[in-house]
Amino acid sequence: MSGGGPPRPEAQGPSPFLSLRNLEKSVSQGNGRLHILRQISLDIAPGEFVSIMGPSGAGKSTLLAVLGMLDGDWTGEYRFLEHDVHKMKPKDRVGLNKQHIGFVFQQYHLIDDLTVAENLDIPLSYRNVKPGEREALVADTLDRFGVVAKKDLYPRQLSGGQQQLVAVARALIHKPTLLLADEPTGNLHSSQGKEIMALFRELNAAGMTIVQVTHSDENAKYGQRVIQLRDGWILGAGG
């Protein structure tokens, strides 16, 4: 579809996991405003694996941040599960983010001064999880992702692929319903990248909703739908 058209009718079948209507984001620049996202309307169904693609500066990462509720400075409507995000206070949005969303970044963004196990513990420490439970969850996750032997190592002692694996584990440890990934394989060798993408497919198969930003057509194939962004507009969607 092309941007600027009338709002898309509600998707058929189960009610969408999240939906955006006429979402706009701009920042002031000089005398005018720079538009980053233009009239974005979008539905994502539960259990979908969507890839956002487009050239640099198209607004991909911004859209991801909006979806992840890290960016609240926009206009339009955003409905997430049963919540009208556009009506929520920033504090409540943080609560929603904490409950439902996990992030994976291109640069892994592990904290260098914390061990693998401590990095995994960070999301739990911000979610009022009891210490005993936290320990158990960290141990489970280490086990599930096959990094038990590396739990006391620091990020710099791991390969890029291993670091991203830990980052994915960290994004999932609090059992989010939506995984957002910003070029998760951008810094990895192709074989390491394939491993991460295989992991994503596995998670998706198990029911996790995933939205990834990627430059790679090959990676986009792991998902079911591609959203093309250019200059802030959605150009078209494919399967």
Add this chain to the structure above:
Amino acid sequence: MDTVLHDIRYALRALRNSPGYTTVAVLALALGIGVNTAVFSVLNGVVLRPLRYDEADRIYGVWERSEEGGYRLASYPTFLDWREQSQVFEALAFVRGTSSLMPGDQGARRVGSAFVSEDFFEALRGTTLLGRTFSDDEQRPGGPHVAVLTHALRQERFGGDEAALGSAIRLNDETYTVVGILPPWFRFPDWAEVYLPLAVIASTDRILTQRGFHADSRVIVKVKPNVSVTQAQTAMAGIQARLAAAYPAESRGWTQIELVSLLEQELRFGAVRPMLVLLTAAVAVVLLLACANVANMSLVRAATRSREFAIRAALGAGRRRVARLLLSESAVLALAGGVLGLLLASWGVGLLRAAAPEGLPRVAEIGLDAQMLAYAALIAVLTTVLIGLAPALRATAPDLTEPLKAGSPGTGGARIRSRLRSTLVALEVALALVLLIGTGLLVRSLWMLTHVDPGFDPIRLATVAVFPPSPRYDAPDRAVELYRRVTDAIAVLPGVEQVALSNHLPLSGSYLFRPIEIPGRPPDPEGDEQALFRTISAEYFDTMRIPIRRGRSFTPDEVAAASHVAIVNETLAKQYWPDQDPVGRFVTLFKSSQARADFGERFSVEIVGVVGDVRHTGLEEQPAPEVYIPYTVNPWGWMNVVARTAADPEALVPLLARTVAAVDPDIPVAGRQRPGAMRQNFSGQLAQRRFTVTLLSGFAAGALLLAALGIYGVIAYLVALRKREIGIRAALGATRRHITRLVVAQSVRVVAVGLAVGLAAAFGLTRLMANLLYGVGATDAVTFAGVTVFLGAVALLASWLPARRASRVDPMVALRNE
């Protein structure tokens, strides 16, 4: 050499490119170097620099010492015995101090006059500024009347005119020819304004015949070159023992002699030194804090330039070159700070001289000179090393190539650097705490002193001294008559409620201890029973609001009739009659006015009352035994009038001067004899302490500011370094409160370490200032706890500001900021 110049050129350019950093660093250093140089110049001028007399290290003041450890001035007969019997001195001189009436254009004023014996100018040999000292002829009885003036009196009397030499001045109705002017630094004894040969009064001054009179004199000696102080003291102790045996009434127990260096004597036996040393230590702390701050800022700069240094290293620069580059920058900063600091110091020295309390000796000698320039240069070099060393070492660390590696973003790579910075901040907190606690203790001491009960009510009291012009009032009854007329005239002034007379006023610095004997009580084997000798009018206790504890005050009739009655204070009563009522008992006193022919004559008085204690000799001193008699019994050579007023006593001051002048225009009411409010005695008492506390508080505030800036800077820097980590945490669910807590927790650790170290240091160091404290212990828990909590709170506030900023970090911006 070329490379050094190149480094300096580069340093100048690099500093020009960071105007903010350069300005703050230069200002901080200028402040540190400036106050240090200024305060050190005071310490140097007052304490460290030797006196300017020739061979000043051999000049000493001589004090008699009792077996109990007391000090007293020598009487003239004792001095004559010393001169006759001692062999260890090259010169031995006696000074008899009085004040003389000098007429002038603005009315008469009293000048401090020193009648000096033959060897005086021989002992204190220096350069006479103009003219000469006394010739042998002039030092013989009946010789011509000549005078040597201090520089200050010459300025006052002749406006600096050289024609002063050969001019005549009038003192107490006698004419003296000025034969010499002394240099500005010549200042001994400190009250002397004019020097006259002792021969002028040798035959007429009865005091000079009194072996038992130990006031208003000085003895100075110049020890022979090959004689040590100990040898001289031993030799003199032999003479003293003989004198004690020969004159038991006057000298029993006074068997020792102490030679006190002239400098030490000027410093009032060391009372001034610890204050100045304390101030010097305080400004050293300020300088260290300034250095720690600039070093911290330099570390940040070096950190942001790590890539530049790595490129330099990759292009072949050795570690030493990189270190030299950074040290060049520090040197340029320190030089600029030093030059600006010197300007600041020269201004500060002027300010210190103007604000110096009256009692601070050698103020005229405080100034910036070559020595001060050298001192400023020395601390500038020290500063260079202190601020440049850490960044230079960091910049030359082995992992120099790390910043060149592509894609090594790292969220905690700055941990080691930040550890060094954190250590510096902990040090700043510790230094500031020590300084704040020291200041806090002195502030509390001052507070305690201002709240000491002096034993009388000083508010709304005005005073004026009445010096009867000679010879019209030389006869005692004429003087008494004059005092009565002055009192009567003041009593009817509007706003005056009560008027009284007294020879000495509390806290004025004037007092006289005189022997007291209790009939039937064996004399003290030490021969040391003395009490403050006070002559007063009947209204004195009422006017001063001194409570009567037993018996009664004098009646006006008793005073008019010069009845032999006395009132003692509680301390004296307790000392002699611990469990009995002294009223009705008799004591023997000795006539004590030096102006009178009956000086030393014994007389008996009946005690009619006991009054409350008054802190006469000083607020910090315990009350001394005191005995009051009617002023008519032993009419003093001068008298203080004290008037209680209905309103502000200051308003009465000009009226007092006019009233006294109306009674007799020749009574001096200018200069030191200007009337004043009693409150001034209080301020005078505390002036030096207030001066120290004011300066110290200023330095402590500066230290607090520097420490707070240091903490703020470090935490802000750490926040900047951790921006991405904070963004990640926010993306992973951290709330603002989580982030604020994370950042503040980091500073809490640093500040806690600093406070712990500071407390430990303060415990050790404040003991050294125990003798400067009053009414508060050197480890006073309230001060320690209060100041620690206060500094901790300031430190938390300083870290909360950047923490709050950190909590507002936009996670997306942080995550993209590679």
